[in-house]
Amino acid sequence: AAPKIVVVGSxxxxxxxxxxxxxxxxxxxxxVYDRDADISYSGCGLPYYLGGEVxxxxxxxxxxxxxxxxxxxxxxxxxxxxxxxxxxxxxxTVRDLATGTTSTDDYDELVLATGVxxxxxxxxxxxxxxxxxxxxxxDARAIRTWIESRGVERAVVVGAGxxxxxxxxxxxxxxxxVTVVEMExxxxxxxxxxxxxxxxxxxxxxxxxxxxGAEVTAIEPADDGAxxxxxxxxxxxxxxxxxxxxVVVAVGVRPNLDLARAAGVRVGDTGAIAVDRVGRTSxxxxxxxxxxxxxxxxxxxxPTWVPLGSTAxxxxxxxxxxxxxxxxxxxxILGTSIVRVFxxxxxxxxxxxxxxxxxxxxxVVVHNIKPDRPAYLGGQEMLIKAVADRGTGRLxxxxxxxxxxxxxxxxxLATAITFGARAEDLFHLDLAYAPTFATTKDPVHYTGMAxx
Ligand code: FAD
Numbered sequence: 001a002a003p004k005i006v007v008v009g010s011x012x013x014x015x016x017x018x019x020x021x022x023x024x025x026x027x028x029x030x031x032v033y034d035r036d037a038d039i040s041y042s043g044c045g046l047p048y049y050l051g052g053e054v055x056x057x058x059x060x061x062x063x064x065x066x067x068x069x070x071x072x073x074x075x076x077x078x079x080x081x082x083x084x085x086x087x088x089x090x091x092x093t094v095r096d097l098a099t100g101t102t103s104t105d106d107y108d109e110l111v112l113a114t115g116v117x118x119x120x121x122x123x124x125x126x127x128x129x130x131x132x133x134x135x136x137x138x139d140a141r142a143i144r145t146w147i148e149s150r151g152v153e154r155a156v157v158v159g160a161g162x163x164x165x166x167x168x169x170x171x172x173x174x175x176x177x178v179t180v181v182e183m184e185x186x187x188x189x190x191x192x193x194x195x196x197x198x199x200x201x202x203x204x205x206x207x208x209x210x211x212x213g214a215e216v217t218a219i220e221p222a223d224d225g226a227x228x229x230x231x232x233x234x235x236x237x238x239x240x241x242x243x244x245x246x247v248v249v250a251v252g253v254r255p256n257l258d259l260a261r262a263a264g265v266r267v268g269d270t271g272a273i274a275v276d277r278v279g280r281t282s283x284x285x286x287x288x289x290x291x292x293x294x295x296x297x298x299x300x301x302x303p304t305w306v307p308l309g310s311t312a313x314x315x316x317x318x319x320x321x322x323x324x325x326x327x328x329x330x331x332x333i334l335g336t337s338i339v340r341v342f343x344x345x346x347x348x349x350x351x352x353x354x355x356x357x358x359x360x361x362x363x364v365v366v367h368n369i370k371p372d373r374p375a376y377l378g379g380q381e382m383l384i385k386a387v388a389d390r391g392t393g394r395l396x397x398x399x400x401x402x403x404x405x406x407x408x409x410x411x412x413l414a415t416a417i418t419f420g421a422r423a424e425d426l427f428h429l430d431l432a433y434a435p436t437f438a439t440t441k442d443p444v445h446y447t448g449m450a451x452x
Pocket of ligand 1: 136
């Protein structure tokens, strides 16, 4: 008989798994639960709703339960939280959040796509009004409403990872004064310091006050209970009070593991659910996909956890395929990512110098500064920091920062690394050239020549 597939979580990974399972099986029964009312949204677009670059939330939430029912015959049940799993009986417990009633549903295969939740450090004042995290459409709506209804002029963003910086950029775009507080010595802590320096400069040049090596110790509420200021211990060890009518906490995320624990599945050293190459957990008939699960590092082969929408989609599709007899397998990730920070694109793929050393490689490193096009057609310089293995010449990773043409170079390098290219191979790539798009020898070619 056709299996009954129950998916928990209905954003990137859960919907991909469900849709692919439907393509693989016409008669499987597919039920998707989500506690939220918004499903299948573009979380990655949320910062741009804050700034108004995306005007309407409808643009980020194009699909609802009716769409999945009609298009895929998938039964998406929103406002339903799955509160328990009995892996032996193959049942889940579901609470209807509107009525408070609880029911039981059974499954043949259970897919956990429960994602992550933002981390909020246990500091005094984080429960004040005007303190937010940014993960869901509701969060974004609440932040925008707060800014508009209170006429907020000053904001503090805690955390200078990509979500913090996208948020800071958008708040500046709305005319707010923004302070970004980061515990590490530089912004974008996943990048090497010498690359992130450029991002720090870009933030400062656009009027962001960037406090690195600094720690928020408390949020001070005003008499009405709303955030008024943030207490920060700076690099100098002294305490500063930074005024803020809005605080966005973006210090990281952690996997939603309650159901994984209830099901008894193994959690890996990364803190995410351990899965095999198709998404199976350590418990029979329980799968995990997306941000809640580990991936494999394409270079080291080790389990790794880089929660990104690009990967979540892929993992969902692979599990949906495997669930219905397909042979797709996850080949691993490079953690390739890109973020716009004002006029800069900041991208990375594979290992940084620091992570290459930590993984036991002896890295050769180059810093290559090259324009994306000839100066006569407005070319602007980008910095490519690339890392290769000294012994084998194998390309291990790249970080790129520049105003234009960064997206193309990072994807070429990611592709090269994926197929095991050595530094010397880069020069031989037959890349597209016209002065409107590139230089005769592309920055990618130069990178290979410099590393070789
Ligand atoms: P989630 O999106 O976390 O969805 C999990 C769902 O499961 C949620 O709806 C949750 O409510 C539901 N759920 C959890 N537990 C239960 C339960 N017990 N019962 C019922 N429902 C439950 N990625 C990129 O690749 N590029 C980007 O540019 C990018 N930008 C981003 C910007 C922002 C502001 C944010 C927040 C994220 C960004 N991401 C980006 C990351 C991307 O959004 C995530 O990787 C992706 O959403 C992960 O999808 P997921 O389905 O695994 O998990």
